[in-house]
Amino acid sequence: MPTPIVNLQDHERAAQAVLSASAWAYFSGGAADEITLRRNLSGWQQWGLAPRVLQDLRGGHTRCTLLGKTWPFPLLVAPMAFQRWAHADGEAGMAMAAAAQQCGMVLSHQTSTPLQTVARLVLAEPDRGPLWFQLYWQSDKAYLQDLVQQLEAAGYEALVLTVDAPVHGVRDRERREGMQLPPAVRAVHWPQTTAFTDTRGLCAGLANEAPTWADVAWLQSTTRLPILLKGITHPQDALQAARLQVAGIIVSNHGGRTLDTLPDTAHLLAPIAAAVRGHNAATPHTLNILVDGGIRRGTDLFKALALGADAVLLGRPALFGLAHAGAQGVAHVLRLLRDEFEMTLALCGCANLQDIQLSHVAALGQHDNVHAHVQGSPGLA
Ligand SMILES: Cc1cc2nc3c(=O)[nH]c(=O)nc-3n(C[C@H](O)[C@H](O)[C@H](O)COP(=O)(O)O)c2cc1C
Numbered sequence: 001m002p003t004p005i006v007n008l009q010d011h012e013r014a015a016q017a018v019l020s021a022s023a024w025a026y027f028s029g030g031a032a033d034e035i036t037l038r039r040n041l042s043g044w045q046q047w048g049l050a051p052r053v054l055q056d057l058r059g060g061h062t063r064c065t066l067l068g069k070t071w072p073f074p075l076l077v078a079p080m081a082f083q084r085w086a087h088a089d090g091e092a093g094m095a096m097a098a099a100a101q102q103c104g105m106v107l108s109h110q111t112s113t114p115l116q117t118v119a120r121l122v123l124a125e126p127d128r129g130p131l132w133f134q135l136y137w138q139s140d141k142a143y144l145q146d147l148v149q150q151l152e153a154a155g156y157e158a159l160v161l162t163v164d165a166p167v168h169g170v171r172d173r174e175r176r177e178g179m180q181l182p183p184a185v186r187a188v189h190w191p192q193t194t195a196f197t198d199t200r201g202l203c204a205g206l207a208n209e210a211p212t213w214a215d216v217a218w219l220q221s222t223t224r225l226p227i228l229l230k231g232i233t234h235p236q237d238a239l240q241a242a243r244l245q246v247a248g249i250i251v252s253n254h255g256g257r258t259l260d261t262l263p264d265t266a267h268l269l270a271p272i273a274a275a276v277r278g279h280n281a282a283t284p285h286t287l288n289i290l291v292d293g294g295i296r297r298g299t300d301l302f303k304a305l306a307l308g309a310d311a312v313l314l315g316r317p318a319l320f321g322l323a324h325a326g327a328q329g330v331a332h333v334l335r336l337l338r339d340e341f342e343m344t345l346a347l348c349g350c351a352n353l354q355d356i357q358l359s360h361v362a363a364l365g366q367h368d369n370v371h372a373h374v375q376g377s378p379g380l381a
Contacts, residue, residue: 008296008317011333015086015320022177023085027319029173030256036264037256040294043264047303048364055349062342064353066104066288066311067158067226067247071129073338074311074353075301076104077318077330078255078292079134079160079230084112084185086323093327094318095121101334104129106160106313109136110187119154134160134230137211141218143191148223150189157226158247161219162254164231166210169258216244228290231258233268235275241287242279248288248310249276255293255315265293266303270358273308298340305353306361 005011016024030037064074077098084090091113098105099122107118115133122131133156138144151159220227226247232238233253241249251269253262262268269291280286291304292313304312314337321329350356 005332007336008320008333011317011320011324011329014325014329015323018324019086020180022180023323025173025177026082026179027080027086027323028316029171030260031169031171031258032260034173034256034260036253036260036262039264040253040256040266041264041296042294043266044294044297044300044303046364047266047307047361049299049303049344049348050360050362051347052349052360055351055355057346057349057351060342060346060351062338062345062353064311066130066290068286069130069157071104071311072102072127073129074305074309075334075337075341076106076129076132076290076311076313077334078313078315079106079108079162080315080319081108081110081187082112082181082185083108083319083322085181086319087326087329089322089326091118092121094322094330096125097321097327097330097334098122098318099125099128101331101338102127102129103314103334103338104132104311106132106134107156108134109162110190112185112188114188115151115156116154119156123155130157132156132158132160132228134162135219136162136165137209137215138191139209140191144219145222147189148219148225152223152225158228159219159223159225160228160230160250161211161216162230163211164233164252164254165258169254170260171257213240213244216241216246220244220246228288232272233262233265235272238272238276238287238289239279242276242283242285245285246287248290250313251289251291251309252313253293265291266300266307269304269307269309277308295337298337298342298344301337301341302344302348302356303361305356306358308358 062073063070091111095105095118105122133151228248229241230250231252232249238249251265251272276287288310290311291309295312295314301312317333318330321333348360
C-alpha cells in the first residue's frame with residue numbers, strides 16, 4: 001500500500017518520484033551551496049510558541065485584510081515560473097486549487113499559461129483569495145505598458161514587482177542537470193527579446209537594465225493597480241518603499257534561489273515589521289507586509305503572522321502538489337496548511353488573526369527559558 005500523504009513533506013517526496021532530474025533540480029533547488037535554502041526551513045523552527053489557555057474562542061475565523069480588502073485566509077501561492085513543466089494542469093490547475101481553497105494566487109511573469117485564462121478561473125470563484133501578477137522589470141517600457149493594460153483588463157488586483165533578481169543567481173544544481181524545458185512549455189508573456197536566463201553578466205549591460213527606485217515610481221504612474229515589492233530584506237528598503245507609498249512589501253530571499261547566504265526570512269521579518277509599524281503608526285499610509293520562504297507547517301504560518309506579517313506566500317510545496325497530482329494535489333497541500341493553521345490558532349488561544357501577538361512566539365536558544373524571551377528576544381531587537 002502506498003504511504004499516505006499527511007503533510008507537505010510527503011508531497012515533496014511524491015513530487016520527486018515523478019519529476020525528471022532536470023525538473024527536480026529547477027523546482028527544488030537553490031543558489032550555490034543552498035545555505036539560505038536550508039536556513040529558510042530551519043529558521044521557523046528556531047521560534048517557539050507561547051500559547052495562552054482558557055481563551056474564549058467562540059466565533060473564530062481566519063479572515064485577513066490586505067490592501068484594504070478582506071479575504072478568507074492569509075495565504076497566497078507564490079509566483080513560480082513554468083508550472084506546465086511540473087504538470088499539464090500548470091498555472092490553471094494551481095489557480096483553480098488556490099481559489100477553491102480560499103487562498104490567493106500570484107501569477108509569475110514567466111507563466112506558461114495565458115494570464116487571461118488564469119484570471120477567468122480565479123474570478124469565477126466567489127469565495128476566493130486575491131489575484132495578483134508578478135513582474136520582472138523590463139527596460140522596454142512600451143512592452144510593460146501593454147502588459148499592464150492586459151492585466152488591468154483581465155481583472156488582476158495588484159502588481160508584484162520582484163526586486164531581488166536583476167540577474168539569475170548561481171544555481172549549481174540546475175547547471176549540473178541542464179535546464180531542459182519541454183518544447184511545449186514556454187513563458188507565454190515574456191518579451192521575445194529578453195532571454196530567460198541572461199548570462200551576459202553585469203559588465204555587458206545588465207546593470208543598465210536593472211530596476212531602480214525611479215522605475216518603481218514610473219510603474220506607479222502607469223497603473224491604477226496597487227504595487228508590492230517582492231524581495232525586500234533590509235528595513236531601510238522597507239522604509240523607502242513606504243515613503244514611495246507602495247501598497248506592500250514581500251519579505252523574501254526568493255526561496256534561497258538568488259543570493260546564497262542571505263539570512264532566513266523567519267529572522268529577517270521582525271526588524272522589518274518593527275520599522276514598518278513605526279511608519280504605519282506615524283502616517284495615514286499603510287504598508288502591508290507579506291513574507292515567504294520555508295513555510296511548511298501551519299505553525300510556521302502562525303509564527304509569520306505573530307512576527308508582523310499580514311499574510312504569507314507558499315512556494316515549492318504548492319508546486320510539489322501540482323507535480324504529482326495536478327490541481328487536486330495543490331488543493332490538498334493548501335487544505336493541509338489551512339487545517340494545521342486553524343489548529344495552531346486555537347491551540348495558542350487565538351480566535352482570529354487580530355488575537356495573534358508578538359508575545360505568542362519566543363526565540364528558542366539551546367538553554368533558553370521561553371518566557372524570559374517574550375519581552376527581550378534578541379531576534380526582536
Ligand atoms: C521553481 C520556482 C520558480 C520561481 N519563479 C519565480 C518567479 O517567476 N518570480 C518570482 O518573483 N519568484 C519566483 N520564485 C520564488 C517564489 O516566488 C518564492 O519567493 C519562494 O519559492 C518561496 O520560498 P518556498 O519555496 O520555500 O516557499 C520561484 C520559486 C521556485 C521554487
